[in-house]
Amino acid sequence: MKCEACRQNAIISSSNGTFCVDHFKSNFEKITLSTIKKYKLINDGETIAVANSGGKDSLSLLYIIAKYFKKKNSIISITIDEGIKGYRDKTIETMKTYCDAWGVTYKIYSYGDFAGATMDAITKLKPGIPCGTCGVLRRHMLNFSAAENRADKMATAHNMDDEAENVMMNLFQNDFEKLIRLGPISGISQYKGFVPRIKPFMFISEKETMLFSMVNGINALHTPCPYAGLGFRGVISRKIKELESEMPGSKRYMLDLMMELKREYSDSYVENPRSQLVNCAACGAPASEEICEACNVKMQIKRLKPN
């Protein structure tokens, strides 16, 4: 297998090309920067919050954003500490090491501070698959932390695999409105307190982001969360991997279809949204009900906790 740019030995072949180490690195950065440029994800002078779990994907994203945007933008790393022992505590140490090395300010927000319980404690209070509750809290805290730090955008390291999962999950849940809100920049920016989310890695696969971190010497933990693989997302993730191995390119086709639907229908949904957002009566965050999902979770935990 030879690099398509220089004919040296290649280390990867994907829908983005077949490359040696050096050309893989430069092509990876080129795709990321062209996604940012094409969809106007980062504009000069904006404050960009980077969601940084301390894992390979988010550190690779922070590395590129710090390398190319630090001069004209203010960059802040935000870590959400779910409170998962043996997992997040380790990635937080990695996150601190790299933020210090790259001169990026970091802040940590924990479920313990917001909801009064760590994710490990919540799994004991609420038996069953924890990912739904965890996702509600994480989305809320990412938006809250970005708004608190006056960020214009919140960058996440969602890659092609993650986005293909989102597309399929919304298809199977028959949620067209959520489906067309996906994409490289998502969310409803006209609502007060809402910080748009950007996904510069959306057109790069999980395999490529992992390789990029390795070839750049980013020594991040590759162990998944102990609760990963449970629930609906776990099922969808496995099915997409099977599909991609039998029909290479399927993930990319799912994204292309979603982008096409978005182009066609998002304007009419912005003008006539099915669900109007309000501001949560408890915390002020954008919500579809009087009390947002995260505040509901918080109240539920309070009720379940022994006195």
Ligand code: SF4
């Ligand atoms: S796998 Fe589930 S519990 Fe673990 S961090 Fe992700 S959403 Fe939270």
Ligand SMILES: [Zn+2]
């Ligand atoms: Zn090459």
Ligand SMILES: [Zn+2]
């Ligand atoms: Zn709320």
